Amino acid sequence: SQTIHQWPATLVQPVGSPLSLECTVEGTSNPNLYWYRQAAGRGLQLLFYSIGIDQISSEVPQNLSASRPQDRQFILSSKKLLLSDSGFYLCAWGQGAWGTEAFFGQGTRLTVV
Amino acid sequence: AQSVAQPEDQVNVAEGNPLTVKCTYSVSGNPYLFWYVQYPNRGLQFLLKYITGDNLVKGSYGFEAEFNKSQTSFHLKKPSALVSDSALYVCAVRDRGQAGTALIFGKGTTLSVSS
Numbered sequence: 647s648q649t650i651h652q653w654p655a656t657l658v659q660p661v662g663s664p665l666s667l668e669c670t671v672e673g674t675s676n677p678n679l680y681w682y683r684q685a686a687g688r689g690l691q692l693l694f695y696s697i698g699i700d701q702i703s704s705e706v707p708q709n710l711s712a713s714r715p716q717d718r719q720f721i722l723s724s725k726k727l728l729l730s731d732s733g734f735y736l737c738a739w740g741q742g743a744w745g746t747e748a749f750f751g752q753g754t755r756l757t758v759v
Numbered sequence: 760a761q762s763v764a765q766p767e768d769q770v771n772v773a774e775g776n777p778l779t780v781k782c783t784y785s786v787s788g789n790p791y792l793f794w795y796v797q798y799p800n801r802g803l804q805f806l807l808k809y810i811t812g813d814n815l816v817k818g819s820y821g822f823e824a825e826f827n828k829s830q831t832s833f834h835l836k837k838p839s840a841l842v843s844d845s846a847l848y849v850c851a852v853r854d855r856g857q858a859g860t861a862l863i864f865g866k867g868t869t870l871s872v873s874s
Contacts (some may be wrong), residue, residue: 652802680861687768689866690803690849705861736802742861746849747793748862750802 652737654749655672657759664706665710665724667738667754673717679720680748681712684734696720732758761786763852763865771871772840780868782850792833793851793862794824797829799822809833820844850858 647730648661652669671677681693692705694712702712709728713721720737734755762785772778784790791810795803807818814826824835835848847869851862 678861688864689818690864692861692863695861734800738803747805747808749805750795752802753800755800 648739649748650737651740652753654754655752656755657709657757659664659727659756661729661758663724665722665727665731665756667722667735667737669720669722669751669755670718671720671739674718674739674741676717677741679714679746680738680740681720681722682736682738684753690736694722705714727758729758732756761852761854761863763850763863765848765850765865765868767868768866769869769871771873773843774872774874775839778837778840778870778872780843780848780850782833782835782865782869784830784833784850784852785831786787786852786854788854790833790854791824791853792824793820793853794818794833794835795851795864796820796850797847797849797867806835806848840870842872842874845872 652714678697680695682690683693684690694704696702696714699714705743734753737751737754739748740748764783772831793808794806796806797803807823809816809826817823822837823831826833847867849867850865853862
């Protein structure tokens with residue numbers, strides 16, 4: 647069966663520090679991968695999605711970036727965090743068929759102080 | 760552009776009563792529609808989806824949803840609510856005519872079931 651791992655679960659970082667959140671998927675190949683951010687009262691905002699290695703689309707311009715160095719690994723990064731980057735970050739994967747649902751990791755609670 | 764609206768931030772029901780969580784959508788073509796549930800500080804769990812066929816879709820934990828194309832709605836329902844159903848419910852849509860797109864989510868509705 648397929649599983650998705652996302653870490654860390656919680657993170658407190660100072661303003662201006664770098665960020666690296668990692669997500670890996672097991673039990674499937676060539677998944678579509680997604681990073682979402684969930685802010686209170688604003689729902690899930692799609693940040694990045696990837697249909698293959700080094701194929702990444704950015705939905706919202708900001709100081710975050712994403713990379714997919716391996717088929718089942720998706721990394722969310724920032725060189726310098728802002729206070730507004732605080733939130734709950736969710737990684738998800740799905741199959742290529744568009745009628746299929748996405749499966750989510752457990753999320754990372756990021757607090758920028 | 761695709762969008763999803765959940766008009767109620769919170770829904771309160773008593774245990775044993777029926778519940779409805781509303782969702783409306785906007786896509787340029789025909790939609791794929793999804794419902795997820797989220798417990799505090801956890802990821803989203805898939806409940807059910809509408810792809811094609813019967814407008815009434817049954818999912819996990821006794822939930823069901825009805826697709827209404829004329830009203831562009833996909834309301835989530837359950838005949839008898841449980842206290843353990845209390846959580847955030849999030850509706851999502853994907854335009855089946857647009858390959859390469861991700862799910863677009865609504866803001867979510869907090870369901871509170873009282874005993």
